[in-house]
Amino acid sequence: MRASGLGVAGALLAMLLGATLARAEPLVIAHRGASGYLPEHTTEAQALAVGLGADFVELDLVLSRDGVPVVLHDLTLDATTDVAEHFPGRARADGRYYAIDFDRAELATLGVGERVDPKTGEAVFPGRFPLTSGGFGLPTLARTIDLVQGLEASTGRSIGLYVEIKRPGFHRDEGQDISRVVLEALAAAGYGGQGDGRLYLQGFDWAETRRIRDELGYKGPLVQLIGGNDWADAAGSDYEALLGDEGLLELAGVVDGIGVPIGLVLDRAGESPGLAERVTARGLAVHAYTLRADRLPGWAADMAELVASLEAVGVDGFFTDQPDLTRAALGR
Numbered sequence: 001m002r003a004s005g006l007g008v009a010g011a012l013l014a015m016l017l018g019a020t021l022a023r024a025e026p027l028v029i030a031h032r033g034a035s036g037y038l039p040e041h042t043t044e045a046q047a048l049a050v051g052l053g054a055d056f057v058e059l060d061l062v063l064s065r066d067g068v069p070v071v072l073h074d075l076t077l078d079a080t081t082d083v084a085e086h087f088p089g090r091a092r093a094d095g096r097y098y099a100i101d102f103d104r105a106e107l108a109t110l111g112v113g114e115r116v117d118p119k120t121g122e123a124v125f126p127g128r129f130p131l132t133s134g135g136f137g138l139p140t141l142a143r144t145i146d147l148v149q150g151l152e153a154s155t156g157r158s159i160g161l162y163v164e165i166k167r168p169g170f171h172r173d174e175g176q177d178i179s180r181v182v183l184e185a186l187a188a189a190g191y192g193g194q195g196d197g198r199l200y201l202q203g204f205d206w207a208e209t210r211r212i213r214d215e216l217g218y219k220g221p222l223v224q225l226i227g228g229n230d231w232a233d234a235a236g237s238d239y240e241a242l243l244g245d246e247g248l249l250e251l252a253g254v255v256d257g258i259g260v261p262i263g264l265v266l267d268r269a270g271e272s273p274g275l276a277e278r279v280t281a282r283g284l285a286v287h288a289y290t291l292r293a294d295r296l297p298g299w300a301a302d303m304a305e306l307v308a309s310l311e312a313v314g315v316d317g318f319f320t321d322q323p324d325l326t327r328a329a330l331g332r
């Protein structure tokens with residue numbers, strides 16, 4: 001009887017803790033910087049994100065040939081830089097230019113612009129920053145840290161980094177351990193301590209997420225991203241299984257939260273299938289991607305309705321291309 005009583009008390013405590021976490025101030029995470037207004041992942045987009053009041057600047061990292069973490073979403077450079085003009089003949093057999101085939105010094109010469117479809121050259125988000133030949137550069141992780149820590153000093157605000165390690169399996173095949181390199185770089189810059197609230201790590205590869213905890217010893221906030229099982233980024237992760245009851249239990253033993261597409265927590269009619277509620281009941285955070293004022297789900301009239309509906313089911317972090325509009329929707 002006593003064990004059963006403790007079990008009930010434990011369950012109640014877990015529910016209370018879950019509810020407490022879910023009620024904490026939601027995080028405004030500037031997705032690739034303020035990418036709704038300036039080309040993604042540029043220093044300018046990162047600075048604007050801070051200026052617009054984001055709590056965290058989100059960044060994706062890949063490694064250069066000489067092992068330097070650079071801020072880039074794709075493994076390839078074609079969609080956001082003028083690489084073909086600078087380095088004709090350096091594409092692989094698939095016609096793509098891979099960042100890992102270039103040294104950091106070479107990457108530093110590239111111009112960065114608004115994202116295009118490399119096949120057509122058309123803007124992926126028409127109406128955003130105009131396509132240019134590239135007046136922007138490709139930042140390293142070190143440059144981003146300099147910027148953010150400098151702005152912390154000059155504004156007196158705490159500004160977090162929300163770092164995604166891209167495709168650890170691909171990097172391993174190329175002879176590089178991206179997770180170890182990134183964790184060492186972050187630790188050297190003062191990030192990664194337990195609970196200082198200035199760093200979140202995220203990734204799609206579930207085996208790598210566990211390795212980051214167990215083998216690499218990272219103790220700070222860690223988020224498992226949820227995507228499609230057929231995505232290259234999934235690297236064999238079975239997201240359906242992870243979101244089942246046993247999977248959630250396993251997740252709760254490793255990570256602090258999950259990052260999920262909006263469509264998994266609110267369906268095409270804007271109704272909840274119950275996932276966010278099940279996850280928050282386990283005491284895990286739910287961060288939703290990606291809020292875009294110029295690409296809203298059909299059921300949402302504007303950013304305010306989107307944010308309110310996500311908040312109502314327990315979402316407590318928002319990956320957003322327009323951090324100012326998301327903040328305004330939260331009444332901040």
Ligand code: CA
Nearest residue numbers: 058059060164
């Ligand atoms: Ca990302």
